[in-house]
Every structure is written in structure tokens, then in C-alpha cells.
Amino acid sequence: MTDALLQVQDLKVHFPVREGLLQREVGSVKAVDGVSFELRRGETFGLVGESGCGKSTTALAVLRMIEPTAGRIVFEGEDVTGHTRASMRSIRRRMQMVYQDPFGALNPRMKVQDIIGEPLAVHGLAKDRSAWRARISELMDLVGLLPDMADRYPHEFSGGQRQRIGIARALALEPSLVICDEPVSALDVSIQAQVINLLVELQERLRLTYLFIAHDLSVVRHISDRIGVMYLGRIVEVADRDTLFKNPRHPYTQALLNAVPLPDPELESRRPENLIAGEVPSVRNPPTGCRFHPRCPEAMEVCSQEVPVLHGEPPTGQVACHLHPPSG
């Protein structure tokens, strides 16, 4: 508990929906609705869930790229929700982001050295041009790129290499927290492994903490220490990786794990059909009670009325489900 790098407490991000001539607020999209979790220094926290469940919004709110509607974000012991734009600058140095799309995240008109060196230039961290270049070479070397490619443009690189450029940029300011927003889902499977291994290796060398967002469970399983499962703007279960994969408690987690394809076709054909039916409901008008109850195979009477609370302690992890009521 004491070693928490980032604590997110009851984070809410609501987007107003305006309609009509006067742009009256008629409701809101509750993209993130009461999310709490914490990241310990040096660990990788995986955040999984279907698209639209609020994973990326959570990440953007942590970076304060989106203003949180409510809740607290405590980073390195400091409440960052109260900061102004100007004072966020120094905090941004210590949390950086790696993006999903390796093509869109790099300015096509900038050389690689300018991309990687941009954070240094923005924060005035290089004494002069040669120090700046030396630091860029160092960073390129760190992520497995040849420093003499610094003069090239992003379009001359492959997807995996571009993702390395993006990682080098994120590391330029020596951040303590790196938010990886689906960093490998746009890459070929063979390249995914390389990039994941690079991230793991960098974590060990630089003592990084990752908030790792993904929808691919096998990737998350490989890299994460702990995993949080999100559904419709809420966290439904948090547990250690092994606990979660061996003994998923929330029906949604069980369904998610069940959806992971098995490498063995024999097993694959014998396992039960998809456990959950239907579509994800609209976040504009989420179901009452437990948000998962309309699709839950084990829904009970109470599920449509009462919101289950996330509770529990390690090592079993936390769960928000009426099937697992708080003991005592």
C-alpha cells in the first residue's frame, strides 16, 4: 500500500450530451463511472475489457488529457486532479504514453530524431545540440533501433520499428509511469512478441511502472502482474494475474477468459459456446444495479436493483459481484 505510485480513487468521466437549438444538456455518457485502482511502483497493471468500456478514457484522465468529472488521482503522493494546466507540465514529464497506432502517433513530417527528441526540446533538457543528439542515440539504442537511422522519416520504418520510436519518445523524459494504450494490437503477432519483450526488458532496466491497456488477454497475461477487468465504465474485478486466470470470480471475467481462443483445435471445438449473449448496452443509459446483469448467465433478483461494490483484499483480489458478497 505504501509503495503506490498511482492511486485512482472513484474516478468519473462523464461527457455531457447536448441536444437542440440551445444545446441543453439532456444527459451524459458515463464513460468512466467510479473507477478505483492503484499501481505499485515497478509493477504492470493490466486493464482489460471490451472496446468502449472506458479503458482508454481512464488512461487519458490519468494523464489529464481529459478532465475527470469527479474522483482523485494521486501520483507519486501528489493529488494531480487539482493542478492547473501549467503545473501539469512537470507531472507530465513523469508519466508518458505509448499509443496504439504506430502510424498515426508519429508526425510524418518530422525526422525520427526530432520525434524522439521533442520531449527533450519541449522541456529544455538538452544542454546543446550535441547533448541532444547523444541522448537520442542512447534512446534509440535502448529500444533496439540503430542510431544512424535518426535522420530518416517515420514512413521508412516498419510497424514494429515505429512502435519502438514511440517507446523511445515516451522514455526520453525518464518517466516513472508509462501508460501503454493497446501498444501491440495494431502489430503483427510475430512483432507483438518482440515489442512486448522489449517493454518487459525496459521495465526491468529502468524500473518502470506500466498501466497496460489491452483487449487481448494473452498479451495481458504475459506482461501483467495484476489485472483489472472493466465493464461499462466500472471495474468488476481486480486480481493477481495467476489468481485471475486460474480462478476468475466475476461472471464477466469468466466469459472473457472463455473467449480467448485455444491453440489446440480439439479443445477449442469441445469447449462451451460463448457464455454471454447480446450487445454491450449503451453507456448513455446503463442498466440499473450491476451493469452486467442483462447479459449475465447467473443474474439474480438483486443484481438489477443493487450496485455491487468492489471489495476484497489481496491475494484473492477484489470483485464487484453479488455472487461474492463481502464477508461479514
Add this chain to the structure above:
Amino acid sequence: MTEAVLSPVPQPLVPQGAVGRLFAFVRRLVREKPLGAAGGAIFLVFLFCGIFADFLAPYGMNETNLEVRLEAPSLAHPLGTDHLGRDVLSRILIGAKLSMIVSFLAAGIGTLVSLVIGVLSGYLGGKTDMILQRGVDAWMTFPDLVLLIVIISVVGPGIPQIVIVLGLLYGIAGSRIVRGAVVTVKESMYTHAAQSIGARTLHILARHIVPNVMPVLIVLFTTRIGAVILTEAGLSFLGLGVPPPEPTWGAMLSGTGRTYMYLGPWLALAPGLCLTIVVYAINVYGDALRDLLDPRMRGSR
């Protein structure tokens, strides 16, 4: 110094200083975009003629000689003479100067206005965007020509007025296009990345937004040049252009050129061809420039 002369190895392609970079650019232009290079060269010739028109013109622009009225092209008058016996070549050259000044300044002001409005509106968004765009809407409800006629009849014809009015007209109309491009770039992940590392707005505008809307600006500028020359011609036709007897291509085309089209076709052909060639050359050059400035096009055709 002697070393450089004796060196049998061609100089490295790494550009040295501004002059070196210019040479490297010209070399790439010629090699990769011959058509664009030709356009640029033609354009330079016209620019040269325009700048040195006063020295190059064999006759004065208003020097009349009633004995050689409406004469076909000859050695003495390579492009013939008009109804007052003025030398068409001389008038074309002086006209080049005026048309170049007017079109460059107006297209330049126009592109700048488009850039400023487009960036403010597109990048800042929100209320600023709303107010600016409604202003642009209001301005665009007036037909161009009506606006031009009203303003010029109030302040009187003259080069500065025409430049400013045309610049504003095209600038405000073009701001929509720039705004669209700015919005696309603003939404891109690399802009997002720059914001998330704490870059200031000015830095993002200079490093990310403007370079990535550059192709739009280049195309806007080059198409505007032709448009301005033609609009000025239209204004001259209405008597609101650059006041006579100053020759502009537009005025020559729509004035004497039209009136004496059957008696002396060269009167319309000479300015008409010049206009077409310059507009075409600038457009081709602009396209080449746009492609060359795009790093993704490097080494590919």
C-alpha cells in the same frame, strides 16, 4: 579552396548552409519532377521579365505611334501593336510586372489570412471556432463581385486596394479549407502525443499543425495566383481594375483584346497566352513543391 576544386569526388549530398540546401532542392526538383522544374523555370522567366520590364521593354508602355496602328507582329514589333500604335510586347512586359505584383501580394495575403483564421478556428475550437466561422459565413453570403464593386467604388481603384480586397476575399473563403485540414491534424495522435508531453500551443502549431497543412497552403496559394489575375481582368473590364493606362494582362485581354479581336487577334492572344502559361506553370510548380516537401514521397514517384 584549392582542395575543393581539385577534389575528384562529387561533393556530398549533405547540404551546407542555405545556398547548399537550395542547390540540393533544385537538383531534386529537376530529377524527380521535370515538369514542375519546367513550370518553375517558366515562372522565373516571367518574374525576371516583370522585375526588369522597364529595361527590357523596347518601347514605352504608353508610347503611341499612329502610323503603325493595329500592325501584325513584325521584327520591329514582335507582338504587333494595338489600336493606338502602342507596342504590345512592351505592354506585356510591364503588364507582367503589375500582374505579378498584384497576384503575388493578393494570393500571399489571402493564404496568410486563410492560415491565421483556419488555425485559430480549427485548433482552438469551441467558442472561438463558432464565432469565427459564423463571421466567415456572413462574409461569404455576399457575392465576391458585389463586395469588390462596392469597396472599390467607395475607395477608388488602385493597386493597394485591389490587393487587399482580393487578398481578404480569397483568404476568408480559403480559411474553411485550412480549418478542415487543421482539425484533421489536431485530432491526430502525434498532436495528442505532443500535448501529453506538455508542449505549449505555439510549439504544437509550429512543429505539428502548420507543417502538416502545408500542402493545402501551397495548393491554395498557387491556385489563387491564377484566380487573382483573372479576377483583376474582370475588374478591369468593369473599369474597377488597375486604372488605365497602366497595362495589366487582364485589362489588355478584356479591353483592347476583346474589342479588336478580329482586326488584330494578337492583341488578345499575347496577354491570353501569357496568362495561361503563367497560371499553368505556377500550378505545376506548386504541385511539384507539395510532393517534394512531403517526406513520404521521397525516393518514390
